[in-house]
Amino acid sequence: MSPIIYDNTVCKRYKILVNAFFYPHGIRDFVQKRIPIKNNDKILDAGCGYGILSKAILEKVKRERLTGVEQHAFDISADMLDAFRERCDDNVHLQQLDVRQLPYKDGVFDLIVTSAMLEYVPDIENALVSFRRCLKPGGKTYVFMSRKSALNDVLFLPFGKPRCYSFPKFKNLLIRAGFRDVNKHNFPPTSFWLNAWGIIVEAVR
Numbered sequence: 001m002s003p004i005i006y007d008n009t010v011c012k013r014y015k016i017l018v019n020a021f022f023y024p025h026g027i028r029d030f031v032q033k034r035i036p037i038k039n040n041d042k043i044l045d046a047g048c049g050y051g052i053l054s055k056a057i058l059e060k061v062k063r064e065r066l067t068g069v070e071q072h073a074f075d076i077s078a079d080m081l082d083a084f085r086e087r088c089d090d091n092v093h094l095q096q097l098d099v100r101q102l103p104y105k106d107g108v109f110d111l112i113v114t115s116a117m118l119e120y121v122p123d124i125e126n127a128l129v130s131f132r133r134c135l136k137p138g139g140k141t142y143v144f145m146s147r148k149s150a151l152n153d154v155l156f157l158p159f160g161k162p163r164c165y166s167f168p169k170f171k172n173l174l175i176r177a178g179f180r181d182v183n184k185h186n187f188p189p190t191s192f193w194l195n196a197w198g199i200i201v202e203a204v205r
């Protein structure tokens with residue numbers, strides 16, 4: 001699988017697709033209702049793209065008046081990071097990184113979130129092991145991931161060929177990487193159509 005580069009052109013195409021399906025709305029919904037965040041949490045958005053997840057977290061932190069929350073995000077694509085800077089404020093520590101070579105120390109994050117990125121990583125097992133390494137004991141990851149389906153095969157044609165996983169297969173990968181309490185979630189009823197696109201998986205270190 002040759003990885004697709006998310007340059008400006010692909011980024012524009014991606015924004016059109018996600019907005020057509022109200023994906024940012026669905027992510028905001030799920031983050032608000034289902035992802036617990038506490039004061040002083042340290043959070044990482046892996047493969048952040050133009051910041052859909054980070055923005056939803058910034059909004060939740062503001063809405064719940066949480067204090068001391070530290071947000072980090074990275075992406076391999078410089079163009080996506082430029083788009084991120086346009087969308088999110090300066091309160092996120094942003095870096096250009098490859099998920100396969102994370103420089104973070106062991107056990108630093110309370111929460112690692114990632115959306116529609118692991119599908120593009122050839123050695124997903126290593127990426128999951130790195131997530132686990134960077135999480136504090138008891139820390140959680142939430143993975144938003146495309147389903148394996150004929151619809152997604154068509155939708156993602158212009159974005160390379162993402163490698164999609166069924167929940168049982170992905171759960172196995174997480175368990176092999178050392179995660180426990182692996183659970184599947186749905187998007188809330190207010191964004192129900194996104195359940196046709198993907199699955200949301202929560203796992204604990």
Ligand SMILES: C[S@@+](CC[C@H](N)C(=O)[O-])C[C@H]1O[C@@H](n2cnc3c(N)ncnc32)[C@H](O)[C@@H]1O
Nearest residue numbers: 006047048049075076077080098099115116117
């Ligand atoms: C489909 S986009 C999703 C972006 C964002 N997470 C979202 O939900 O809108 C996939 C993103 O993964 C990034 N990506 C792909 N391979 C990566 C890697 N090895 N390390 C870091 N980011 C990567 C791409 O640059 C792109 O921004």
